[in-house]
Amino acid sequence: MMQRDPGRCRDMQGIADTSREMQTHPGRCRELQTHPGRCRHIQGDAGSCRARGRAGAPAVPPPRGQGALPRAGGPEGRSRWSPGRRERRDARAAAGAAPGAAPGAAAAAGPGAVCRRRGAVPGPAAPRPARPRHPAPRQSLDFWKLLYVLLKQIHGGSWTESDAIGAQVRFVQWALWYHGYRRPQLRRLPADGSVGSRELLLAFSWLLHCPGLLQRLLAHNRVQTGDHTSVCTCEDDVPERQEGPGEAGPEGRVDVRYLQWLHGRLRLQWCSLHAQHQEQCRLLHKIHSFTSGSHMDQNLGHFSVTEADLIRHPENYKQLLQLLESETTQLEAFLEWKQLEPVYWQWMVAAREELQKERFSATARKAQESTELKLRGLPSLCAPQKTRMHGLCRLVLRSKQPASKVASGQCVSKEAAAALRAAEVIRELQLREASLQRELQQLQQQCRTRLDGIAEGLEGVICISP
Amino acid sequence: MSIVTVQLGQCGNQIGHELFSALCRDSRGTHGLCSNNENQSYQDSCKERFFCEEESAVPAARAVLVDMEPKVISQALSMAASSGHWRYSSHSHFCQKQGSGNNWANGYCVHGPRHKEAIMELVQREAERCDRLGGFLTIMSMAGGTGSGLGAFVTQCLRDAFPTSFILNHVIWPYGTGEVIVQNYNSVLTLSHLYHSSDALLVHENDVIHKICAQLLNIKQISFRDVNQVIAHQLGSVFQPAHLPCAVSLSDMSSCGFLLSGDLLESLVPHPEFRMLGLRNIPQMAESSLPYSTFSWPGLLRQMLIANAQMEEGIDWQVRPPQAGSCIPCTNKALHFNTSIANLLILRGKDVHSVELGSFQDPSLYTSWLNPQDAFTAWKTPRAFNKYEKSAALVSNSQFLLKPLDSIVGKAWNMFASKAYLHQYTKFGIQEEDFLDCFTTLEQVISSYTNL
Numbered sequence: 039m040m041q042r043d044p045g046r047c048r049d050m051q052g053i054a055d056t057s058r059e060m061q062t063h064p065g066r067c068r069e070l071q072t073h074p075g076r077c078r079h080i081q082g083d084a085g086s087c088r089a090r091g092r093a094g095a096p097a098v099p100p101p102r103g104q105g106a107l108p109r110a111g112g113p114e115g116r117s118r119w120s121p122g123r124r125e126r127r128d129a130r131a132a133a134g135a136a137p138g139a140a141p142g143a144a145a146a147a148g149p150g151a152v153c154r155r156r157g158a159v160p161g162p163a164a165p166r167p168a169r170p171r172h173p174a175p176r177q178s179l180d181f182w183k184l185l186y187v188l189l190k191q192i193h194g195g196s197w198t199e200s201d202a203i204g205a206q207v208r209f210v211q212w213a214l215w216y217h218g219y220r221r222p223q224l225r226r227l228p229a230d231g232s233v234g235s236r237e238l239l240l241a242f243s244w245l246l247h248c249p250g251l252l253q254r255l256l257a258h259n260r261v262q263t264g265d266h267t268s269v270c271t272c273e274d275d276v277p278e279r280q281e282g283p284g285e286a287g288p289e290g291r292v293d294v295r296y297l298q299w300l301h302g303r304l305r306l307q308w309c310s311l312h313a314q315h316q317e318q319c320r321l322l323h324k325i326h327s328f329t330s331g332s333h334m335d336q337n338l339g340h341f342s343v344t345e346a347d348l349i350r351h352p353e354n355y356k357q358l359l360q361l362l363e364s365e366t367t368q369l370e371a372f373l374e375w376k377q378l379e380p381v382y383w384q385w386m387v388a389a390r391e392e393l394q395k396e397r398f399s400a401t402a403r404k405a406q407e408s409t410e411l412k413l414r415g416l417p418s419l420c421a422p423q424k425t426r427m428h429g430l431c432r433l434v435l436r437s438k439q440p441a442s443k444v445a446s447g448q449c450v451s452k453e454a455a456a457a458l459r460a461a462e463v464i465r466e467l468q469l470r471e472a473s474l475q476r477e478l479q480q481l482q483q484q485c486r487t488r489l490d491g492i493a494e495g496l497e498g499v500i501c502i503s504p
Numbered sequence: 505m506s507i508v509t510v511q512l513g514q515c516g517n518q519i520g521h522e523l524f525s526a527l528c529r530d531s532r533g534t535h536g537l538c539s540n541n542e543n544q545s546y547q548d549s550c551k552e553r554f555f556c557e558e559e560s561a562v563p564a565a566r567a568v569l570v571d572m573e574p575k576v577i578s579q580a581l582s583m584a585a586s587s588g589h590w591r592y593s594s595h596s597h598f599c600q601k602q603g604s605g606n607n608w609a610n611g612y613c614v615h616g617p618r619h620k621e622a623i624m625e626l627v628q629r630e631a632e633r634c635d636r637l638g639g640f641l642t643i644m645s646m647a648g649g650t651g652s653g654l655g656a657f658v659t660q661c662l663r664d665a666f667p668t669s670f671i672l673n674h675v676i677w678p679y680g681t682g683e684v685i686v687q688n689y690n691s692v693l694t695l696s697h698l699y700h701s702s703d704a705l706l707v708h709e710n711d712v713i714h715k716i717c718a719q720l721l722n723i724k725q726i727s728f729r730d731v732n733q734v735i736a737h738q739l740g741s742v743f744q745p746a747h748l749p750c751a752v753s754l755s756d757m758s759s760c761g762f763l764l765s766g767d768l769l770e771s772l773v774p775h776p777e778f779r780m781l782g783l784r785n786i787p788q789m790a791e792s793s794l795p796y797s798t799f800s801w802p803g804l805l806r807q808m809l810i811a812n813a814q815m816e817e818g819i820d821w822q823v824r825p826p827q828a829g830s831c832i833p834c835t836n837k838a839l840h841f842n843t844s845i846a847n848l849l850i851l852r853g854k855d856v857h858s859v860e861l862g863s864f865q866d867p868s869l870y871t872s873w874l875n876p877q878d879a880f881t882a883w884k885t886p887r888a889f890n891k892y893e894k895s896a897a898l899v900s901n902s903q904f905l906l907k908p909l910d911s912i913v914g915k916a917w918n919m920f921a922s923k924a925y926l927h928q929y930t931k932f933g934i935q936e937e938d939f940l941d942c943f944t945t946l947e948q949v950i951s952s953y954t955n956l
């Protein structure tokens with residue numbers, strides 16, 4: 039393979055070289071530069087991973103691309119052990135671990151490692167990797183940026199190249215905290231982004247492990263049909279706020295009438311939103327009923343909003359095509375990641391063991407345990423989940439029962455789409471509404487009792503409850 | 505975004521007809537100096553809001569007409585049809601063959617429940633014709649008999665049937681020296697019931713409009729038609745489309761879209777205790793004088809502040825309260841100074857962008873618990889309204905109605921204390937406890953406004 043395709047084999051040798059990447063896969067790089075959030079990370083020990091599933095296969099195709107970060111700069115220092123992950127190199131450099139340890143451990147994990155080794159310099163006593171040419175802060179900055187871009191996309195925000203590093207750091211720290219990552223070392227990292235790649239690596243792994251985050255990213259970049267509505271019948275347990283003394287002193291006292299004002303505004307805005315939502319439903323129904331019978335897919339039977347719009351403005355097809363292509367590329371990258379994922383976790387586990395000396399907190403231990411669980415649970419990933427309605431649903435009009443609309447859930451990983459009947463969802467939501475009403479009435483009654491108690495203590499005052 | 509208008513009683517139907525005429529006339533009229541695009545979207549927005557485009561060219565008003573007698577409704581229907589530019593839908597009115605006595609309790613307790621289904625079906629039909637239902641506007645008089653009682657009942661039904669829609673009640677405040685002896689009872693009953701069901705009450709005082717007709721418009725023999733036309737003009741200046749101040753250029757404005765009625769309510773009546781809105785509109789000039797007048801914005805706005813004073817019996821907005829340091833009991837403040845909770849200023853016509861609005865954002869105008877940024881909103885559009893080169897309307901949630909309200913409640917209470925004329929109400933089902941509840945509600949309103 040080396041002879042056949044030297045450009046590709048450099049992957050095997052683990053030289054993260056963006057410029058070379060551009061030579062072999064210019065199209066992809068363009069995309070990577072425009073959509074860095076979708077960088078194909080963790081090519082890792084691709085060969086070993088791929089080969090594990092196909093033990094003995096002669097020609098293992100190397101990973102197609104690198105997780106290139108958007109950065110300027112020339113070739114990185116050569117490193118045999120890190121096919122593309124400057125962060126990992128940096129982590130090891132920071133940890134001062136022996137170069138061969140991490141991949142060695144991972145490589146030893148599967149027989150397919152042999153395939154990977156084929157292209158590499160033979161022998162475990164490999165020369166130490168050259169120090170990365172760029173100083174560590176550079177990699178930290180890039181890692182911060184990677185997380186920033188990822189998290190911004192997940193939160194539906196936009197970002198520009200010129201966003202200040204301080205803002206990036208703060209946002210990443212906030213977003214991680216928001217999602218439940220509470221490791222204090224992360225919050226103590228300086229705002230100039232100069233250090234912390236090890237912490238960031240940990241946080242990054244945590245993010246990958248977090249259920250649904252990657253899926254959210256995918257969903258965010260999905261081409262919209264316009265027919266979606268969100269359904270949620272979860273019992274959200276709002277944590278009970280403790281009844282403590284009033285928070286603010288005299289300076290911070292707020293007039294209750296102002297709070298009532300704000301509450302009223304919120305309610306009126308909610309009413310406006312409700313009216314707009316009803317309008318949207320009405321118009322959607324019009325589109326669905328007017329185009330029913332026209333769709334090639336018999337299951338659906340009618341056009342979605344995007345399709346109807348395309349009929350009216352056919353010149354937009356190019357744009358739609360581009361969006362579809364980029365979505366496809368992203369999904370392919372995600373699938374690739376899914377295949378390589380176990381290798382990454384293996385490596386992380388190994389890396390963690392080395393860094394034991396640094397006294398990682400229980401978080402890392404938990405991460406390890408959960409990654410081990412994850413590895414064991416890999417085959418059962420496709421187990422059906424409990425039917426709890428949550429997420430986006432696409433509305434499909436069924437003409438046989440004109441009164442009801444059927445919603446089909448759209449999930450990437452499941453083969454058969456779970457179909458929900460609108461009537462069921464409505465029933466669930468009504469039950470939920472009834473229980474919330476009961477709770478509200480209970481709370482109001484409690485307040486009334488308290489007010490009556492207070493009023494009784496006042497002389498000459500008649501209290502008329504609302 | 506569409507509004508369904510419910511015209512209740514004789515007063516409501518007459519004013520409603522004038523309102524639609526005024527809106528139609530303005531929409532088709534000259535558009536001053538704004539661009540064609542702007543004018544086009546203004547017209548489209550107005551049409552969508554108040555009219556329903558039908559296959560026949562003439563748009564139909566989104567309105568339901570309700571009255572116990574057929575006379576006024578048929579007048580309104582025929583006048584609209586003969587205008588040639590708009591009409592009422594053929595099946596959106598409800599009336600009985602004969603009148604049913606001038607009695608509030610009769611309207612509320614007897615006719616309301618009896619005809620509820622028929623009326624609500626008309627409303628539902630109009631509501632369903634709207635792609636987006638912005639809310640309801642009801643027009644009625646406050647002190648009338650059957651019409652007011654029925655109107656209060658219908659408002660309640662609207663609230664029950666449409667819990668999340670906006671309801672704006674436009675009410676006509678009676679003449680101080682009215683002829684109907686029980687008008688104070690009726691007013692108290694109407695106001696308190698409306699206060700519970702609707703989001704806001706937009707009040708027009710007959711006395712004030714009469715003054716406008718006499719002093720500003722120089723009309724010698726003031727007829728109801730004149731009064732109604734002034735009211736319709738003022739309402740039109742509020743309900744015609746306008747933009748939020750976020751748009752800084754004309755191109756921004758056309759993409760910004762016209763505001764919804766929800767925004768009007770959001771700016772003015774979020775607080776459930778403060779729902780009374782007053783309306784001032786300038787300039788008011790005889791049509792014959794219009795071609796010879798030019799207006800400047802500072803002059804117009806200053807006139808608005810002063811004109812406000814005239815309508816409020818001498819309270820001058822230029823009077824400043826004492827410095828914040830000294831403590832002034834709230835009641836004293838109310839006597840000398842009209843405190844606002846919120847104000848909405850709508851500017852239409854030439855040069856709207858360059859208007860200096862600092863005088864309306866003075867914190868001393870507003871109550872202490874709300875800062876001017878929250879309390880003051882300005883809408884603008886370069887599109888001229890009803891042939892006025894420049895015009896401004898001020899919708900105000902303030903203490904302006906405190907005195908008239910206090911006076912009406914006081915008079916009604918005196919009558920109630922001596923149990924005068926109560927049998928007219930009790931025989932139809934309004935008991936003394938109901939009266940007491942109404943008095944309580946209004947005392948609460950008076951107290952809230954006094955303590956601003």
